[in-house]
Every structure is written in structure tokens, then in C-alpha cells.
Amino acid sequence: MLSIKNLHASIEGTPILRGINLEVKAGEVHAIMGPNGSGKSTLASVLAGREEYEVTEGEVFFKGKDLLELAPEDRAREGVFLAFQYPVEIPGVSSTNFLRTAVNQVREYRGLEALDAVKFLTMMKEKMKLVEIDQKLLSRSLNEGFSGGEKKRNEIFQMAMLEPTLSILDETDSGLDIDALRIVSNGVNQLKSKDNATIVVTHYQRLLDYIVPDFVHVLYKGRIVKSGTKDLALELEEKGYDWIKEAIDSEATV
């Protein structure tokens, strides 16, 4: 589904990603871990098409299409969803109105009819249960005055509504208490299917107790330096990142 080959990206001339290789197949959950500043969020942003990052080398194919050639909105319409680390506030625009615009533009791109108000609300009601989100929250201005937990829950709710094939969760666990973490993870797990894939970007192992990955990759200095199963995450939790850093850094000096 997603094939990343030798991806290099920089911001304002500073290289952040230095040759990422990653294959993600339908039905899989991949966790990207790594110390602060290793390039985890950059990878998420580059895949979603954030323009301040410049891709300097490499290629990304998504369902056979050159992802890097697509505008951010077209990537979304193709089925790439990014759950933001810091969801943005849009005053005066209700979540409902925002989502209806989004859902219908995505549907239009996919050659489907726009949903009328009734169908849309029915769909909303159904998906709301997934993340135990309150309808009152959805009639308020998007993310404005939402608590950290509400914002993240709203992200997963949007994910449920847009039915992406590839979901990238960027530090979705940050700022969540244990209950919110459980609710959010629960939502993500319910949305999992054999046809879609999830990339979980996280600093801590904690989230992976709830969203169990098939593969864990450690990102350091812009490269995937170690890959493994969920046991790798547990090892990291126990030993920290230093042993990996040391191994890589000593290699580099040789």
C-alpha cells in the first residue's frame, strides 16, 4: 500500500530525513519510535504533504500512485489521514460543518454522491460512539476551547468519518490521561481492518499496549536504524534509546 524508498527531506536547508525505507501493507500496524528530534513528526508531515518540508531525494508510492506528486488535499482524498499532534482551531466553524465539507469533497473525488444532511448526521451519530464523543462538542467551533483529550478524540472521530486507507497518528498519545488514551486507542482498534493500515508515531511504549503494532521501527537521525516486532518497543521502554544511539554513533565514527 505504502512504499517509501530512500526518502530525504529537509526544512530550510537542514536535512531531517536522510534515507527512509519503509513498506506498509494493508492490514498492518507500524509503530515509528525514536528519541526527540529523530524526524518522526517530519516523516508524518512529509507523507501528508506539508509544504515547508522539501523532499530532496527518494520516492513514495501509495496504492501505486506517486504520493509526492499529489497536493495535500488529493493525498487526503486518496485515503491518507494524519491525526495531528496539535490539532488546529478554526473559530466560527463547527466540527459538523467542517466535517461535512471534508466528507463531501472526499466523496466527490471518489466519484460518490454528496451526502445530504440526514445521511450525514446518521453517519455521524454512528461514528460518534466509536470515540465516545459528545454531540455538543461537535456543534462547537472546531477545536476551539477543546481540552487536549477532546482534541485528540476529535481527530480520531474525523478519521472514522473519512474512512482512510492509511492513517498516520502523530503522537496521538501526548497529553492524554489514561482514560482518554484507552478511549482513543479503542476507536483506532475498531477502525482497523484488513484493507487499511496504520502508522503510529510515538515517543512512548505506553500507547502500544493499547494499539498493538505488527512492526516497530526506531528512527534516529533521520533513518530507520532498527526494526522489529512489538518486543522491540518493550525493550526500548526498559532500556531507553541510549543503547541504540551509542551503537549508531559509534558506527558512524568508525
Added chain:
Amino acid sequence: MSKDNQILEEFTSKEYEHGWSVNYEADEAPIGLNEDIIKWISTKKEEPLWLLEWRLKAFKTWKTMTEPSWANVKYPKVDLQSLRYYSAPKQSNKPKSLDEVDPELLQIYERLGINLNEQKKLQGIAVDAVLDSVSVGTTFKATLSKLGIVFCSFSEAVKEHPDLVKKYLGSVVPMTDNYYAALNSAVFSDGSFCYIPKGVRCPMELSTYFRINAANTGQFERTLIVAEDEAYVSYLEGCTAPQRDENQLHAAVVEIYAAKNAEVKYSTVQNWFPGDKNGKGGIYNFVTKRGICAGDYSKISWTQVETGSAVTWKYPSCILKGDNSIGEFYSVAVTNNYQQADTGTKMIHIGKNTKSRIVSKGISAGKSQNSYRGQVQVMKRADNARNFSQCDSLLMGDRCGAHTFPYIDINNSSAKVEHEATTSKIGEDQLFYCNQRGISTEDAVALIVNGYAKEVLNQLPMEFAVEAQKLLALTLEGSVG
């Protein structure tokens, strides 16, 4: 160059939609401005002597006045002697009803989406259509007159209801009020007149649609709305003009009189030609709008959506004379390219327990300048006056300007006046967030801008609100790549 800037480079792709004009055979005054022209207009309109004298007096005063220069706008001086002060479509017989109006003229309005055919029209809105210097027709006159409501062109009111016109004309905006109001008093050609008798709630929206068609012609219309005790009316005003290379002058006067317990809601969607993307052409919109809450418990509410004009200079105001009267001003002003707007309001608290509320939302893009100028004045005997002002500015790009000039003048210590102001930018973050959900950048801008202006748009009558939302989106179309 950041994305924001690139976005704005592409800001100007949308052409002005109502930029067309038609050729009609016109009845025109000679070019220039002098006493003879004023007499010519007055004669043309078969006006009574008192009105001609009123005009001439205004003209005399105007000659002693100078153009105001305090507004935060820059434009070359208008050569008032090179303008034409009257231009009207030639009609062989004066039409007595809409059925007799030249179909070609009706077509102009149809093309603008204003159907003057009562059968085909949406129920609930009566329209007075003003083309250049004259009113070409007013709908639903008969329906309204059964309730004692007078809704007609100003010229007709002068003939049919001279006492009312004489009583209220210039009572809210005196002929000597300011340079442009004085000029308007001298040369005004038509406009709408509306009178709601005591105790009547006007059952439909009344509206005037102003269209400038002729070149080198100024439009100087006057609107007078009188609501007697316990009366209610909601009034709408819309405007467009052809795309021309020369700047055109529009200097209108609107007066509102609200008696005891009366309520007048006045809404404007102003979409005069704003000039092209290089700042060529466009309307100079120098307008004086003022209402007086003369009676106790009366209320006047102004709502404006300003998207057009090259230069706007406009401060719809309320004089809160009656005790417990209320004044409101809700405004969205959008400027793009080289547009300049200096707009706001004045709330003059005279009566006791008077309240005013100001919500101003400026949106600046391109190389435009957008200023809010507002005055809150509390007079000595206005005990317990309350004012709340909120002035927000939204910037798109880094070459436009947003300015706020609040003036507060309090002469009574029991007054409570609050002022809030914010400035924000449509951020890359917001746009990217929308994009990431599959929303195109253009729709994202429309969504964000309409969200920002929501509090004001909510004040507009339903049909107008939809129209205004589209207009906002259209004005900003192409603003982002």
C-alpha cells in the same frame, strides 16, 4: 517566498461578476456642477419649490466646505466638475406600474439576479430598483399600501407624501453635516422612501437594489426610513456597478427615524466594482448613514457586508436619544488588491439606559488597507449607558494593513464601555489542516472566513446571508493556491 505569499500572488484571479454594462438611451444632465444643474435636476423631477430651495441652500453651504482628509484612505482628488449629476433611462411614457416598465430595464435586474416580476419573485421581499439616477420600479407597492406602509422611490414620495418628506428630510443627517452629505443634499436624484405607520410590523423585507450603469456619472441617492411608534421594518440594500477604468463616485445619504418602541433593521451587502487587480477603476463609496432612536425603547440595527468599492468611507451611526433605546452595528468589511476601506460607526448615547453594541470584522488581503473607525460618545445625562465593542481583524498575507481607530468620549461616570480587539492571520496551519481533510484551499479559505464573520452574517436575513457568504468566498477566491 513563503506559501502564504504565493497564495496571495494568486489572489486576484477572480473577475468581478457584475462588471458588464448595457447601452440605453439616456436622459442626461450636462456635465458639471453649478446652480443651473441643480435647477435642471429639480425641474426634471418636477419638484416643489421648497425642495429646490433646500437643494440650493445645501449647495451654497457645500461650496464653503472642504473634502475631509482624516480618513485612512488615499486617492486622487475627484474632479466634481467633470461628472454628470443626472442620467436616467429614457422612457417615453412614465410607467404607472411595473408592467409598463421597459422590459430591457427589467432585464438588467434579472441579469443581476433581481426579479422584479412579483409573481416570480420570492415571497417576502419588496424591491425598489434604482438605476443610475432614478428608480425604475418598486414591487409589492399595492400589498404594502393596504397596511398603510409607504414604500416607493424618493421622487414619488416627494409628489405623493410631501408632508412626510418635508418633516423628516435632513432631520437625521442635516444638509450641512459633512462635505459629501451636503453635496448629496444639493444633487440627489432618487432613492427609496419608506414609512411604517404606528403599530405596523412590516410583513416583508423591503429592499433597494442600486445599480450604476452610466459612465462618468455620480450616483447620489437618498434613502429615508421612518418607523412610527411600535413599528417594525427590516430593510435591505444591495449594490453593483459595471467594470470601468475610471473611478466613479457614489455619495449616498441614508436617514432612519425610529419613534417610541419602533425597530428598524438595516442590512447592506455592498458589492460596487472594486477596481481591477492593479487598482484601476472602482467606485468611491462616500456614504453618510445615520439613524436616530428618537423614541424610548426604540432600536436601530445596522448590518453591513462590504466587499466592493475602491475606496469606502462609511460610518452607519445611531443617535440614542430615547431612554432605553438600543443601537447596533455589525460589520464585515473585506478588502483585496488595492481596495481601501475606512469604515465603522458612531454610537451617541443621549438618553438614559441606552445600549449599543459594535461588532466589526475586517478582512484584508492583497495590498489593501482596512480601517475600523468608531466612536462611542456618552453624553452628560445618559445615565447607565452601556457599550460593547469588538473589533477583529483578519489578515491574509503580509502586504495588507489592518487598522483600528476607536474613539471613546464619556461624560457620565455611570457609563460602562467595553472594547475588545484582536488581530489574526489565516495561518498555513489552518489551511494545511483543512487540506489534510480533503478540503481544497479555496473552500478552506471560504470556510475560515465565513467562520470568522459568522457573528455578523447571522444578523442578516436568511436569503441575504447565503448571498453574503457566497460573496465573501467569491471576493477571496483565488486568494490561495
